[in-house]
Amino acid sequence: MASHRKSRPAGTRVAGIRTPALATAALTSVALLSQSANAAPEADDKPSLEEVEKKVDDLYRQAESATDKYNSAKEKTTKQRKRVDTLLDDVAKRTQKLNEAREELGSFAAAQYRTGASAPDTATFLLADTPQDYFDQTQLMNRMTGRQKVAVDDYVTQQSETMKKRQEATESLETLTETQGDLKTAKATVQRKLADARELLSKLTAEEKARLAAIEREKQQEAARKADELARQQAAQQKAQEEAAQQQDSGSASAGSGSSSSTAPADSSYATKAEKALAFARAQIGKPYVWGAVGPGSYDCSGLTQAAWKAAGVTLPRTTYDQVNAGTTVSLTDAQPGDLVFFYDDVTHVGIYIGNGMMIHAPKPGTYVREESIYYDGESAIHSVVRPA
Structure with a gap:
């Protein structure tokens, strides 16, 4: 006797519910799209x-x-x-x-x-x-x-x-x-x-490291340009001050009895000390940055400035945020060799100015004491300039 039972449609069950083949295909497509959507951001997770x-x-x-x-x-x-x-x-x-x-x-x-x-x-x-x-x-x-x-x-x-x-x-x-x-x-x-x-x-590839080095070179070039610009400003300012002093001396000589004055600059003692500090700092060029180090084989940034000025007979505090208060603040255009240049709002870095927009500093771990533009991290990074003696 032939069976009167209807044949079961092709398909599968999802959560106990019978689904036709078409619905199964649709669900499969949705699952694949969902997987693709979840997988896509993984490629974008890597930072630039x-x-x-x-x-x-x-x-x-x-x-x-x-x-x-x-x-x-x-x-x-x-x-x-x-x-x-x-x-x-x-x-x-x-x-x-x-x-x-x-x-x-x-x-x-x-x-x-x-x-x-x-x-x-x-x-x-x-x-x-x-x-x-x-x-x-x-x-x-x-x-x-x-x-x-x-x-x-x-x-x-x-x-x-x-x-x-x-x-x-x-x-x-x-x-x-x-x-x-x-x-x-x-x-x-x-x-x-x-x-x-x-x-x-x-985690950087060789290509990425090369690109990063290229970016760093561009930053250094811009920093050097800014240093040259500051050097021109300082030279022009110094020239104007010298001309004004000469005019004042000429006026004093004509008004007086003809005697001349050759008084030494008021900051000659500072210049002498600064010269000693800079001589010491230059002798440290090439030594590695090591955090917490005060020499003689390695330095961190404030350790270097402290040691340099100690060589000139001036005692500075140990940390940058104490050194920034250990002197007289001057404008950037008035900066003289030997002055301390501080960086960032939280005053976490310092270098010793050598003139022409350049300084000697211990930059960061993995680097060495070197001469570099004070704009090495951009103009906005400069916090203040302090004359310590």
Whole structure:
């Protein structure tokens, strides 16, 4: 007997629902389109070369900022450690004096005990927290000899001063621990930023690295052009000042008795010091940038400027944001060789001006101390110019 059951249409089930072949094909198309849509952005996820360059520069700047924090914490740690060592030495000496004073009082107590005099008082004294509390009792103080009173006073003084110094040492140790924590954090931040920058650069192809080098050359050319422009402005300004001075001298000579004046420039002492600082800085050209380094084999930016001016007999603070306040701010067109040029809003970089829009500086990790235009990172990067002496 023939079956009357209808044949099942070709197709599949989706979530328990029977679907015809046409619907299946449509669903397949949608799935493929969805996969394509999701896959497309993957090719666009890779940052452009310009974005990589900006990110690397930002990371280096952040590393410099962290380096300044590291330098500051390191300086504080060094000072605090010296203070702690001094306090601990002082505490040790005072403890020795306290022990000597206690021994002297003990000898008095022992003498009283042997003679049977004031034995209860002696026992009370030895159990007392503060000897002065006990000896302040009128009946006992009246029985004490002058020598004994001096011994008690000395003991009380030594005990008070020793306790005070111990408290200072404890607080200084706590501060030292805190600054050591800041030092560790800053160091980890620098290392992380530098590692991130190296990772980004390592992912570049040979072609991308070549293009990045070409971009850098273009920036250097523009920086050199801006330096030449500043040099012309400074030369013109200097010429105008010299002509004005000559006119003033001529007027003074004609108005006077004909005697001439050859007074040295007011800034001659600065020029002498600056010459020494620049001679030192030039001798460091070619040495590597190492964050936290102050020489003699390597430097970071503020380590170099500090060492250069130290060679001229001028002491500068360790960090850029302290060095920027260690002198007189001058305009860029008035900048003289030896002046410090600071960069970025957060004052995280510094170089030493050599004239004609150029400076000597320790740029960043992976580079060396070198001469370079002060416009190496664009005109807007310049924060201020400071004359440190």
